[in-house]
């Protein structure tokens with residue numbers, strides 16, 4: 384087992400890549416806190432993990448709210464004594480609008496995708512320091528590296544913030560034994576909040592820029608996260624892993 388006896392918290396774990404990551408970490412031996420705002424979906428991920436013989440618990444968490452982070456981390460350490468792995472995966476899309484200069488949408492995207500990751504890092508680092516180290520994996524995107532059509536620029540800006548926040552904290556926390564890396568998925572199944580990026584015509588155009596010629600699968604991202612979470616990547620920090628079928632190589 385690749386993360387045996389470790390304790391993990393995955394945000395946005397009720398669906399998509401977060402759910403796939405929670406399942407995989409549990410299968411590889413971690414106890415997993417499935418954190419999300421969607422209680423019913425989150426509980427069903429927990430039930431699946433338990434049915435497969437793993438250990439999980441649901442945490443209701445809005446990543447943009449600091450008091451909720453305090454409570455979530457306290458619940459994990461209260462139940463399992465430590466936190467070894469934090470996956471800051473929760474996020475919302477920027478493609479569900481016709482107004483690419485909507486100010487309220489800028490604020491909401493930055494609150495969830497950038498502030499939410501900052502708060503996770505802040506409270507994760509505090510508890511990992513006490514435990515002697517840990518691994519934090521932040522979900523950025525190809526959109527954190529390049530711009531795209533039909534996506535609110537806040538999405539790209541928020542994912543770019545995640546990319547550099549990751550490197551900054553990696554530099555500052557290396558001495559504490561805390562590794563921090565970012566994962567950059569490419570064209571994946573649409574998010575719950577996707578608009579234009581769920582449109583088959585838009586997706587077909589994007590696929591023309593994917594050397595592997597297909598959409599990625601959630602487990603393909605989960606395996607990259609598992610690697611960064613495990614001790615197999617013990618000498619990696621501040622790096623970015625592109626899981627994009629070659630999109631950023633073009």
Ligand SMILES: NC(=O)c1ccc[n+]([C@@H]2O[C@H](COP(=O)([O-])OP(=O)(O)OC[C@H]3O[C@@H](n4cnc5c(N)ncnc54)[C@H](O)[C@@H]3O)[C@@H](O)[C@H]2O)c1
Pocket residue numbers: 394395396397398399400401418419420421444445446447472473474475476495499522523524525567568569570571572573574575576
């Ligand atoms: N799907 C893609 O094409 C794609 C590509 C690159 C990067 N990403 C990033 O990967 C991550 C996961 O995306 P996904 O495709 O699995 O999306 P998804 O919509 O399936 O899952 C996102 C999860 O985050 C949760 N969430 C949203 N806001 C939250 C909040 N404030 N607090 C707590 N939970 C919240 C949702 O309830 C949902 O369960 C996101 O950060 C996304 O930006 C997605």
